[in-house]
Amino acid sequence: MKNKFSPVQKKSLTKEQALQKLRHYCAYQERSHAEVVQKLWDLGVRKSDHDEILATLIQDDYLNEERFAKAFAGGKFRMKSWGRKKILYALKEKKVSEYNIRKAMKEIDEDDYRNVLKDLAEKKYKDLKGEQYLVRKKKTFDYLLQKGFEPELINEVLSTITGKTNS
Numbered sequence: 001m002k003n004k005f006s007p008v009q010k011k012s013l014t015k016e017q018a019l020q021k022l023r024h025y026c027a028y029q030e031r032s033h034a035e036v037v038q039k040l041w042d043l044g045v046r047k048s049d050h051d052e053i054l055a056t057l058i059q060d061d062y063l064n065e066e067r068f069a070k071a072f073a074g075g076k077f078r079m080k081s082w083g084r085k086k087i088l089y090a091l092k093e094k095k096v097s098e099y100n101i102r103k104a105m106k107e108i109d110e111d112d113y114r115n116v117l118k119d120l121a122e123k124k125y126k127d128l129k130g131e132q133y134l135v136r137k138k139k140t141f142d143y144l145l146q147k148g149f150e151p152e153l154i155n156e157v158l159s160t161i162t163g164k165t166n167s
Contacts, residue, residue, distance in 0.1 A: 018043055022053065084108065
């Protein structure tokens with residue numbers, strides 16, 4: 001007897017149907033292995049078929065964790081101005097391996113990183129013109145920390161900014 005409160009049973013896809021959907025899913029944008037596994041569950045694919053489907057996607061180069069990590073890190077840095085710490089935690093959340101996280105972090109050029117941090121700090125500090133000096137400095141620090149930049153780098157940049165403008 002079926003319980004009226006039980007969830008509706010999804011019709012299971014064949015291995016080939018699931019593979020087609022996942023090829024499209026992975027071709028649209030880079031995906032982590034964890035995202036693809038979650039998609040397999042969402043599609044109602046039997047657990048016994050997961051490994052074979054994942055292996056096929058990797059073999060056909062639709063799924064590549066290193067490529068995903070590099071694209072993710074580069075994109076978040078360039079488009080959203082995220083710092084290394086925020087990128088690192090986001091990659092860990094997506095269950096990317098330590099090895100691939102290290103490779104992805106090397107994609108971020110040190111000079112570009114420091115320039116982005118400096119630009120963000122100057123803009124935020126300037127936006128807080130009406131605030132008292134220490135409040136202004138603290139709010140700028142907190143903002144940059146939330147963006148994922150390292151405290152020691154933030155202090156370094158803030159001391160150069162506040163050193164040249166004490167208004």
